[in-house]
Amino acid sequence: MIKRYALIFASALIIALVAVFISAPGSYDFFRFKMGNYDIRGETASVKDAIKLFSASISGFYASGGNPAGLNMFPAEKLIKRRIFMDINYAKKAGQALVMDRDKSDIKQITFMDPVRAVAVVNESWFNEYQDYETRKKLSNKKANIITVRYFLKKMWSKWIVVEYEVFGRDDKIPPVPVEWFVRI
Amino acid sequence: MKISKIVVSDELFFGLCAFIACYVFIMTTGIFSPYPEGLMKTLHNYPALFALLVLLVSVCTRMIMDFRAGNKEWIYLYCGFIMITAGIFVSSLTRFEGRMILAEGQIISGARSDYIPETLYLRKFAAPPRIAIELNRVSPLFKKTGKGLWYVSSGGKYQGQSRRGDFKINSLVPLLLDGTFYTVKGFGYAPKCFITGPSGDVMNDAYSIMKLFPPDAEDSFRLLSIPHTFYLRYYPEGLRTGGASASGQKKGPLYKLRIAKNLDILFNGYVSQNENIAVGSISVSIVDIKKWVEVAVVRDYGIYLIIPGIAIAVISAIWGAAVRQKMQSGRVTA
Numbered sequence A: 001m002i003k004r005y006a007l008i009f010a011s012a013l014i015i016a017l018v019a020v021f022i023s024a025p026g027s028y029d030f031f032r033f034k035m036g037n038y039d040i041r042g043e044t045a046s047v048k049d050a051i052k053l054f055s056a057s058i059s060g061f062y063a064s065g066g067n068p069a070g071l072n073m074f075p076a077e078k079l080i081k082r083r084i085f086m087d088i089n090y091a092k093k094a095g096q097a098l099v100m101d102r103d104k105s106d107i108k109q110i111t112f113m114d115p116v117r118a119v120a121v122v123n124e125s126w127f128n129e130y131q132d133y134e135t136r137k138k139l140s141n142k143k144a145n146i147i148t149v150r151y152f153l154k155k156m157w158s159k160w161i162v163v164e165y166e167v168f169g170r171d172d173k174i175p176p177v178p179v180e181w182f183v184r185i
Numbered sequence B: 001m002k003i004s005k006i007v008v009s010d011e012l013f014f015g016l017c018a019f020i021a022c023y024v025f026i027m028t029t030g031i032f033s034p035y036p037e038g039l040m041k042t043l044h045n046y047p048a049l050f051a052l053l054v055l056l057v058s059v060c061t062r063m064i065m066d067f068r069a070g071n072k073e074w075i076y077l078y079c080g081f082i083m084i085t086a087g088i089f090v091s092s093l094t095r096f097e098g099r100m101i102l103a104e105g106q107i108i109s110g111a112r113s114d115y116i117p118e119t120l121y122l123r124k125f126a127a128p129p130r131i132a133i134e135l136n137r138v139s140p141l142f143k144k145t146g147k148g149l150w151y152v153s154s155g156g157k158y159q160g161q162s163r164r165g166d167f168k169i170n171s172l173v174p175l176l177l178d179g180t181f182y183t184v185k186g187f188g189y190a191p192k193c194f195i196t197g198p199s200g201d202v203m204n205d206a207y208s209i210m211k212l213f214p215p216d217a218e219d220s221f222r223l224l225s226i227p228h229t230f231y232l233r234y235y236p237e238g239l240r241t242g243g244a245s246a247s248g249q250k251k252g253p254l255y256k257l258r259i260a261k262n263l264d265i266l267f268n269g270y271v272s273q274n275e276n277i278a279v280g281s282i283s284v285s286i287v288d289i290k291k292w293v294e295v296a297v298v299r300d301y302g303i304y305l306i307i308p309g310i311a312i313a314v315i316s317a318i319w320g321a322a323v324r325q326k327m328q329s330g331r332v333t334a
Helices: A002-023 A028-035 A040-063 A078-093 A180-184 B004-005 B010-029 B039-043 B046-068 B075-094 B303-333
Strands: A096-114 A117-132 A143-156 A159-169 B096-103 B130-143 B151-160 B163-172 B176-179 B178-196 B203-204 B219-224 B228-235 B254-261 B263-272 B277-279 B282-299
Touching: A002 A028, A002 B010, A002 B046, A028 A096, A040 A096, A040 A117, A040 B254, A078 A159, A096 A143, A096 B163, A117 B228, A143 B263, A159 B228, A159 B254, B004 B046, B004 B075, B010 B039, B039 B046, B039 B075, B046 B075, B075 B303, B096 B130, B096 B178, B130 B282, B151 B178, B163 B176, B163 B178, B178 B219, B178 B228, B219 B254, B228 B282, B254 B277, B254 B282, B263 B277
Parallel strands: none
Antiparallel strands: A096 A117, A117 A143, A143 A159, B096 B282, B130 B151, B151 B163, B176 B178, B178 B203, B178 B282, B219 B228, B228 B254, B254 B263, B277 B282
16 A cells, blocks of 8 residues: 555656656756756866957957957857947047956856856956057056956857856955846846 | 546545645755746646646545535535635636835836836736835844844835725735735845036936845946946945954945946945045945835735635544544444
8 A cells, every 4th residue: 555655656756857847948957957967177168268258359349449350259248248339439439449458367266056057256467558549659557457257157059158247356255146146047 | 447436546636646746846946947936836837737627626526426425524625625726726817926126215106117027927817906105114123233134114105996095014924905915025225326427417316226235245236328337335334343444444334336347447445425436537426325125016816715725624624533533433432
């Protein structure tokens, strides 16, 4: 009698699991992720590449005074792109160009929230200099910009894309990842 | 075996109950799914509804068979169970859920746009309750450390479809108003940042809803017209320890303000209220701060069947068990 009911319960559990996988999108990938069936090394390398490309692209956009070449490859959300080009265009209107040279970039931590979302904390050092837009003569001395950036990335169409980032001073205490990040996207 | 026998069999009843319990457990804990779902939302999913439908047929058949056989001791239990199941079906058609942010002094009309879009959950025949609210006060009860909350209450005026009056809502007990439940689910501060542009034109003069509680929590806001990001932390009682030198000996309510333009930090420091900070071509000052609450709004007509159904089922189960025991002890005595 008990054996029969144990068997019924086990069957119900298996059917419930199948129902969860069918009714909740992404649950099978999440299950695999939880079970450790996830290419952490490969994905970590991809996230690092995305962050490197992000920094290099920003530097390029500023140095070229807003040349959109490479914009399609730039791994960022539309609003981030919009803010960058807005800044470049404001400087351009004032006859200036901001040149950002990346000195160091040290990825401190990469955390995978689920198979398609990651948070990376990166220590970055930049040197910023304002130049005349036309002649490229120096308008200011090089200013060191030592920052810690927390990148929020999402994997879309098999590519990691920066959907948001927060900029901290090197001495700032970094607050915990906001709860909304788990449900936002 | 005949279908009718399968329908009323204990094995089917147990299996369906086990399936629903396992499905609800997995979905609500979120162990195998990306996000934990609420209980009612899980019960509204097709697998649970289908299992409940089969269970309902099984229970109704059992009830009819028992009734025909003159066995009436479990009738109320069956009725209770049918009410619960029917309630879940009604709920799956009529449930409305949403969360709204209300700051002190704010008036909302109760339109769909007043709710946080990601929190809206509307079933086929659901609509937001027609109620206008004016929030007058938010009263949090802080823990001694100042970093936690015991309780938040708030109050104001409302105007529903049929009546108007004052209301008080809190974070512990839901308030039932015009058939809708209201509970406080979150608390924070909304600073008013006064931002002016190069020619003195006002770029921002509005309160920004920010998650600035507890004191070390940080939130940010942006304006569409400039590429700056404004990061804020709020210390209502100033810095308690260790931060006096960092804040430049400033006392009273303090804000930690950081202004970044893309990857460039333009300002990073502590500011007092009304202190003006000039950064490049813009100037910023925090002129006022208000409290806000996040209110969860739930309207679900199925609840009016589910709650009485649970009460009837529990009472009748206890009563039925007692009657059965009494009959058995009577037989033993005889």
